[in-house]
Amino acid sequence: MFRCSVRLIKGLTQITWLREQPVLPNLLYRRSVPAAYLPSRALRVTWPCAEEVKDFSLPNPSWSQNMRNLYNKYMELSQQGSWIRLPSYNVTATHLIGKAEQCPDSAKPQVTTRLFTRNLDVEGLGFEYVMFYNQAELRTVGIFQAGPYLEGPIGLTHGGAIATIVDTTSGACAICTLGKVKTANLNINYRSPITLGSTVEVQCRVDKIEGRKIFMSTEIRSADSQVLHIEATALFIQMKMSE
Numbered sequence: 001m002f003r004c005s006v007r008l009i010k011g012l013t014q015i016t017w018l019r020e021q022p023v024l025p026n027l028l029y030r031r032s033v034p035a036a037y038l039p040s041r042a043l044r045v046t047w048p049c050a051e052e053v054k055d056f057s058l059p060n061p062s063w064s065q066n067m068r069n070l071y072n073k074y075m076e077l078s079q080q081g082s083w084i085r086l087p088s089y090n091v092t093a094t095h096l097i098g099k100a101e102q103c104p105d106s107a108k109p110q111v112t113t114r115l116f117t118r119n120l121d122v123e124g125l126g127f128e129y130v131m132f133y134n135q136a137e138l139r140t141v142g143i144f145q146a147g148p149y150l151e152g153p154i155g156l157t158h159g160g161a162i163a164t165i166v167d168t169t170s171g172a173c174a175i176c177t178l179g180k181v182k183t184a185n186l187n188i189n190y191r192s193p194i195t196l197g198s199t200v201e202v203q204c205r206v207d208k209i210e211g212r213k214i215f216m217s218t219e220i221r222s223a224d225s226q227v228l229h230i231e232a233t234a235l236f237i238q239m240k241m242s243e
């Protein structure tokens, strides 16, 4: 009981401390996260090659009106300073390259791998999403449109695709809060199906932090917030300094 109370107090103290940090880049820098993780309020990334690489979290013609409306809402909040749009690339290494001298000539990392959620060349067929982070509240919001190649049951989104979006949005929140992390545990309650083609809002928040462990919870609702689709929890473990 005593150990639990001490852990709880430690966790709350850590969350309070994180909330008081002045700006996200400082926080991430102090946590040894490469500079390219740093999103900027001017909606650009500080990484020198970033402008030459496609940012997949910008609107494209496949986005529905609901997706655009939600995007515009959080962009407006970003301009006011409470939220930051997180850029998104199709190669994981692109997020990790942080120094000018590491910037490859072609402006594209020489790798053959692709980030799972950005592995299709045609817009709108798979995962269409954009994420925003709120440092003061330790929350991310994901706006997600399920493309026709994510089918599970006829006309509905595959449960694994939904798990991917939960992992991605809560993982991004954990990364922005603690730096590099890996998913250790993911629990999902599927409350109602997500129709293919529809747009949903993914809300993730930090519940508590205990040392290297960061506990998250996630809710996915319809674009108008009326329908609850998903309730989930996740545990991410911060990577050790040597990793």
Ligand SMILES: CCCCCCCCCCCCCCCC(=O)SCCNC(=O)CCNC(=O)[C@H](O)C(C)(C)COP(=O)(O)OP(=O)(O)OC[C@H]1O[C@@H](n2cnc3c(N)ncnc32)[C@H](O)[C@@H]1OP(=O)(O)O
Binding pocket: 036, 037, 038, 039, 045, 086, 087, 095, 167, 168, 169, 171, 172, 175, 176, 181, 182, 183, 184, 185, 211, 212, 213, 235, 237, 238, 239, 240
């Ligand atoms: C430009 C700006 C963009 C920024 C925005 C970024 C955007 C881009 C976002 C993409 C976001 C994608 C996010 C996907 C993230 C993955 O998909 S990761 C891939 C899937 N996960 C894995 O493969 C992980 C496999 N497992 C492992 O590697 C290891 O088990 C782990 C999880 C790293 C933990 O190993 P470890 O570091 O040795 O930790 P360990 O000492 O064993 O445990 C530490 C603590 O955690 C506890 N723990 C460990 N595992 C568990 C568990 N499963 N359950 C409960 N407790 C556990 C331990 O009991 C221990 O607790 P304490 O004793 O400290 O109380």
